Amino acid sequence: MRLLAVDHPLVAHKLTVLRNAKTDSPTFRRLADELVTLLAYEATRDARVATVEIQTPVAPATGVKLSSPKPLIVPILRAGLGMLDGMARLVPTAEVGFLGMIRDEDTLQATTYATRLPDDLTGRQCYVLDPMLATGGTLAAAVHFLVDRGAEDITAVCLLAAPEGVEYLERETRELGVPLTVVTAAVDERLNEKGYIVPGLGDAGDRLYGVVD
């Protein structure tokens, strides 16, 4: 597994505003969107392209276009939805599949409650959107799910990661034989006893969309 913590002043600035407990939901949503677009630039560095011949106003030229099969963006519901527009803006030809996963706040185990994805992901590059790589349980389950359907290259885009989650994800996906990259704005200090990232930014879903019980 490859881990890339994007070191860029704009990323650090936006992340600081997201972390601030005083930042309201509309601002949080807008900045999360902008931050994902910056992360998406790094996350798509290995996007597959095919050569194309075009004609400029001046001369013929050789260029590239994103190749087929189209990349698949997979936001993990609910909080991953807040990252979808920021990612799709940069990869507008990508298709989108949805994976609904929830973690039990007592056991911290992830369960799948909704799926809307192509059955066959053979040859697809997949971009999984999950704001918080905390215990790693949700992301590991999502990666297994996609590999079971044939995904051959997976990049997870996360706003924040915890060292414990990075280690767990590495361990749980090592045997899959599929390239996995995690792109994040920062790797924080640790998880607390409730499975929250410290210092983190709190519950990403609640900060995006409000509290539901």
Ligand code: URA
């Ligand atoms: N999920 C969140 O939304 N925040 C955390 O800190 C950990 C998991």
